[in-house]
Amino acid sequence: MIARKIGxxxxxxxxxxxxxxxxxxxxxxxxxxxxxSTLLPKNCYSSGQFTQTRRQRGVAKPLLSYxxxxxxxDKGLIWHTQGPLQETLIYPLEGEVLTIIDGTTAPLDSRLQxxxxxxxxxxxxxxxxxIEKQFAVRTMTDKAVLRPKRKPLSKFLKAVVIxxxxxxxxxxxxxxxxxxxxxxxxxxxxxxxxxxNRCTDLALVERSACAxxxxx
Amino acid sequence: xxxxVQRLSVFVLIALLVAALCxxxxxxxxxxxxxxxxxxxxxxxxxxxxxxxxxxxYSQAASNVVTVLLAGRDEQTLYEALDxxxxxxxxxxxxxxxxxxxxFESYTQLLQEHHFFIMTAAARKQIVxxxxxxxxxxxxxxLMSQQAWFxxxxxxxxxxxxxxxxxxxxxxxxxxxxxxxxxxxxxAGSQFFTLQRLRLDxxxxxxxxxxxxxxxxxxxxxxxxxxxxxxxxxxxxxxLYAADTAAAARSNIAFxxxxxxxxIVLLLLLIFRSLYALLLPLCAIFLGxxxxxxFSHQLFGALHVFTIVLGASLIGVAVDYALHFxxxxxHAQVQRNxxxxxxxxxxxxxxxVGYSALVFAGLSVLRQIAVFxxxxxxxxxxxxFALGPLLSRSELKHDSTLRRVLQWSLSxxxxxxxxxxxxxxxxxxxxxxxIAGAKLPSNDHPSALYHLNPDLxxxxxxxxxxxxxxxxASFILLEGQDTQAIFDRISELEKKLGSQAEQLFxxxxxxxxxxxxxxxxxxxxxxxxxPALLQTLQADYGLVxxxxxxxxxxxxxxxxxxxxxxxxxxxxxxxxLLWIDDSAHQYSLMFIKKGSDLNLLREAAQELDSVTYFSVxxxxxxxxxxxRKQAQWFLLxxxxxxxxxxxxxxxxxxxLRLSAVxxxxxxxxxxxxxxxxxxxxxxxxxxxxxxxxxxxDYAIFASxxxxxxxxxxxxxxxxxxxxxxxxxxxxxxxxxxxxxxxxxxxIGNTCNFFxxxxxxxxxxxxxxxxS
Numbered sequence: 001m002i003a004r005k006i007g008x009x010x011x012x013x014x015x016x017x018x019x020x021x022x023x024x025x026x027x028x029x030x031x032x033x034x035x036x037s038t039l040l041p042k043n044c045y046s047s048g049q050f051t052q053t054r055r056q057r058g059v060a061k062p063l064l065s066y067x068x069x070x071x072x073x074d075k076g077l078i079w080h081t082q083g084p085l086q087e088t089l090i091y092p093l094e095g096e097v098l099t100i101i102d103g104t105t106a107p108l109d110s111r112l113q114x115x116x117x118x119x120x121x122x123x124x125x126x127x128x129x130x131i132e133k134q135f136a137v138r139t140m141t142d143k144a145v146l147r148p149k150r151k152p153l154s155k156f157l158k159a160v161v162i163x164x165x166x167x168x169x170x171x172x173x174x175x176x177x178x179x180x181x182x183x184x185x186x187x188x189x190x191x192x193x194x195x196x197n198r199c200t201d202l203a204l205v206e207r208s209a210c211a212x213x214x215x216x
Numbered sequence: 217x218x219x220x221v222q223r224l225s226v227f228v229l230i231a232l233l234v235a236a237l238c239x240x241x242x243x244x245x246x247x248x249x250x251x252x253x254x255x256x257x258x259x260x261x262x263x264x265x266x267x268x269x270x271x272x273x274y275s276q277a278a279s280n281v282v283t284v285l286l287a288g289r290d291e292q293t294l295y296e297a298l299d300x301x302x303x304x305x306x307x308x309x310x311x312x313x314x315x316x317x318x319x320f321e322s323y324t325q326l327l328q329e330h331h332f333f334i335m336t337a338a339a340r341k342q343i344v345x346x347x348x349x350x351x352x353x354x355x356x357x358x359l360m361s362q363q364a365w366f367x368x369x370x371x372x373x374x375x376x377x378x379x380x381x382x383x384x385x386x387x388x389x390x391x392x393x394x395x396x397x398x399x400x401x402x403x404a405g406s407q408f409f410t411l412q413r414l415r416l417d418x419x420x421x422x423x424x425x426x427x428x429x430x431x432x433x434x435x436x437x438x439x440x441x442x443x444x445x446x447x448x449x450x451x452x453x454x455x456l457y458a459a460d461t462a463a464a465a466r467s468n469i470a471f472x473x474x475x476x477x478x479x480i481v482l483l484l485l486l487i488f489r490s491l492y493a494l495l496l497p498l499c500a501i502f503l504g505x506x507x508x509x510x511f512s513h514q515l516f517g518a519l520h521v522f523t524i525v526l527g528a529s530l531i532g533v534a535v536d537y538a539l540h541f542x543x544x545x546x547h548a549q550v551q552r553n554x555x556x557x558x559x560x561x562x563x564x565x566x567x568x569v570g571y572s573a574l575v576f577a578g579l580s581v582l583r584q585i586a587v588f589x590x591x592x593x594x595x596x597x598x599x600x601f602a603l604g605p606l607l608s609r610s611e612l613k614h615d616s617t618l619r620r621v622l623q624w625s626l627s628x629x630x631x632x633x634x635x636x637x638x639x640x641x642x643x644x645x646x647x648x649x650x651i652a653g654a655k656l657p658s659n660d661h662p663s664a665l666y667h668l669n670p671d672l673x674x675x676x677x678x679x680x681x682x683x684x685x686x687x688x689a690s691f692i693l694l695e696g697q698d699t700q701a702i703f704d705r706i707s708e709l710e711k712k713l714g715s716q717a718e719q720l721f722x723x724x725x726x727x728x729x730x731x732x733x734x735x736x737x738x739x740x741x742x743x744x745x746x747p748a749l750l751q752t753l754q755a756d757y758g759l760v761x762x763x764x765x766x767x768x769x770x771x772x773x774x775x776x777x778x779x780x781x782x783x784x785x786x787x788x789x790x791x792x793l794l795w796i797d798d799s800a801h802q803y804s805l806m807f808i809k810k811g812s813d814l815n816l817l818r819e820a821a822q823e824l825d826s827v828t829y830f831s832v833x834x835x836x837x838x839x840x841x842x843x844r845k846q847a848q849w850f851l852l853x854x855x856x857x858x859x860x861x862x863x864x865x866x867x868x869x870x871x872l873r874l875s876a877v878x879x880x881x882x883x884x885x886x887x888x889x890x891x892x893x894x895x896x897x898x899x900x901x902x903x904x905x906x907x908x909x910x911x912x913d914y915a916i917f918a919s920x921x922x923x924x925x926x927x928x929x930x931x932x933x934x935x936x937x938x939x940x941x942x943x944x945x946x947x948x949x950x951x952x953x954x955x956x957x958x959x960x961x962x963i964g965n966t967c968n969f970f971x972x973x974x975x976x977x978x979x980x981x982x983x984x985x986x987s
Contacts, residue, residue: 058372177367
């Protein structure tokens with residue numbers, strides 16, 4: 001009888017202990033911050049390569065392109081598409097978005113591109129604080145779904161899905177028309193700093209693009 | 217004579233009352249409109265009627281928009297505040313967020329319906345100069361480009377993205393909410409701001425509509441601020457000024473009316489100690505104002521609130537008639553009463569002659585005031601004649617103290633040479649006039665007529681530094697025989713301005729001209745006339761298009777150009793002014809961005825035919841200036857007519873003295889204005905008509921009732937005091953237009969009184985009589 005009682009007591013203690021595990025930090029859900037930070041490593045200077053797959057309404061097959069980027073958290077982002085179409089867009093942190101056409105840098109008067117630029121800057125730079133201000137974040141294993149919190153963004157953007165597969169980060173931007181733009185960062189090199197000279201040396205983007213972003 | 221005048225007055229009064237009552241019953245009390253639109257105070261723009269109407273409509277619609285600036289140092293806090301603000305604007309029924317998305321969607325849809333005619337000039341040039349490979353490359357660029365991330369148009373209709381490109385360009389030019397939060401260098405580090413626009417649910421910008429919604433807006437903003445204390449909120453909009461003016465006017469008018477009424481009632485009770493004494497003046501004013509309102513409304517269709525306020529003031533002259541009647545009328549004293557009747561008739565006739573000069577004024581409000589006052593004064597006089605004998609009592613007047621003071625004054629004034637007074641006052645005025653540069657200080661700017669809350673002005677200035685909107689009060693008017701002619705004018709002006717043409721927004725920013733559309737259609741022949749290129753796109757890029765259908769459609773839609781009327785229908789916000797069709801002529805307006813160089817635009821427009829730079833403020837100022845000048849000339853005309861009337865009825869010497877009273881009053885008042893640098897506006901000029909009317913009343917009574925000089929002068933004194941209480945207090949009004957009127961009457965009528973006492977003191981009696 002005493003042994004039975006001891007056994008019952010052990011069971012009870014075990015249940016209590018197991019219940020208390022979450023309080024001790026075991027088995028608890030990972031906080032969102034950590035998950036997003038894992039998917040999008042925070043960095044101030046980086047360069048890399050990307051491939052882009054666009055699924056557009058009215059086009060039967062996905063549109064593929066590839067290119068390179070240079071990012072500076074205090075200057076902005078150069079987004080250079082190398083093929084099949086050559087195009088460079090410069091998304092500075094302040095001022096107008098610029099485009100390089102046939103070697104000539106020209107401003108792009110487009111509020112839409114300015115918004116896109118802001119989002120890309122934050123995603124490439126892993127600025128999770130900003131992202132969490134603009135988006136409601138839902139994280140799963142190796143995946144995060146961002147939905148715009150505010151009407152101005154939600155007017156043209158439905159969701160951003162960030163996934164990590166085989167060491168590669170995929171950013172899938174879905175718009176309201178069931179179209180999507182999927183960017184796969186195939187390579188991202190974090191740098192200690194990037195300036196005009198370094199940008200030029202990287203030879204990933206045109207010299208004029210480096211000059212447009214990094215010149216004082 | 218008094219009996220026949222009385223009978224006639226009774227008959228006329230009954231007839232008018234019956235007519236007025238019938239009119240009210242037939243029309244229905246609810247159909248009486250009182251116009252509180254402040255814009256009516258400024259004259260119509262010198263524009264064709266159709267354009268004037270459209271500008272008025274646009275001004276009304278634009279006046280219903282309030283711009284809200286939210287600013288703060290922390291971006292996150294501002295984002296949260298913006299969220300709450302957007303929710304607040306959705307939930308409140310009195311105002312809503314101005315969202316141009318709907319009209320832009322219908323605009324984009326419209327462009328797609330005419331997609332063979334729509335492309336940018338740069339795209340057209342590219343198509344014309346490209347070979348087949350170049351055209352495919354062009355389609356590829358529009359498909360693959362980063363700039364094509366988000367399409368506004370359907371690829372099946374617009375495979376080259378030409379309409380999409382055009383629509384995106386247009387979207388950048390259309391003003392809308394700055395939905396983003398932007399940063400700026402506030403001098404002490406980065407700050408963030410956002411601009412939102414609300415549309416208030418008002419009828420028009422008038423004192424009534426703004427009255428109700430604006431306080432609700434302020435209350436909602438105050439609540440919002442309490443939840444977001446670190447976010448600053450500033451507001452700007454015409455409706456806010458209207459509400460502020462309404463609040464000031466309401467409290468002012470209520471205070472002034474109350475003090476005025478109480479003062480007059482107490483004064484009359486003090487002297488007559490009888491409620492009967494109140495009946496006659498009150499009946500005269502209320503019946504006069506009431507009948508004047510009914511008949512003036514019939515004539516004009518609607519009356520402005522200023523007509524009623526100022527017109528009723530002019531009718532206040534009728535209190536003088538009632539006072540004189542109460543003071544002087546004695547039952548069965550025929551000779552005495554005959555003199556009284558004559559004096560009253562002369563008085564009312566000279567006032568009507570004086571006010572009738574305003575009938576020729578250019579501003580409709582002034583004409584309304586003239587008609588309202590003439591009818592009201594006539595009716596008030598008829599009331600005095602009709603009811604006076606019934607209501608007049610021979611009780612003692614408790615005015616012994618007043619009479620002693622006046623007796624003493626008359627004895628002193630008897631020694632003051634009248635001609636010296638006349639010549640002296642005119643001479644002093646002329647000296648001051650020439651010292652001041654031979655001109656009267658004046659300010660004809662429209663803002664001088666309104667009370668502008670300095671806090672609102674400051675907020676507007678602050679918002680204007682951020683706002684991307686358009687000038688509300690300046691624009692460029694284009695005229696042409698047809699649509700292409702208008703586009704040609706636009707093109708000419710833009711060529712002249714060069715890079716400065718970016719300051720303008722016009723029809724050309726939203727649709728290609730008819731000629732361009734034809735050129736676009738021709739250029740599209742390279743893309744759509746045969747299905748070959750489309751089939752290449754289909755094969756190479758997987759476009760889900762129907763090449764044959766598009767080619768057939770292209771051939772069928774040869775004449776399906778986008779018309780301006782279709783564009784007007786699609787655009788809600790600016791549509792009314794981009795195109796105005798006035799049968800023989802077409803007009804279009806170009807909007808000017810805030811912060812533009814207006815002088816440059818004005819100069820450029822002057823050099824072109826059928827292109828006119830127009831500033832509402834400048835035009836209104838010019839108009840008010842010319843109206844004030846007109847009023848001044850009409851005043852001289854009124855004085856001339858009155859003088860002629862005086863010389864016709866009276867001996868020359870007497871006529872000269874009587875005519876001189878308002879001249880002295882006007883001279884002294886103008887002397888005050890010059891010395892105190894009071895800047896005259898139209899309402900100062902208008903008030904002189906009342907000064908003339910009152911002056912002639914006092915002078916005629918002082919002269920005609922010379923046998924009972926002391927009674928006459930006592931009645932004049934009471935009149936002057938009631939005028940001071942009813943008109944002089946207007947000088948304290950917060951509304952500049954009303955205070956201008958009051959100040960002029962205050963100074964002018966004080967002079968009238970003083971000079972009339974001189975006349976009374978120096979006019980010998982016809983015969984001594986004992987009353």
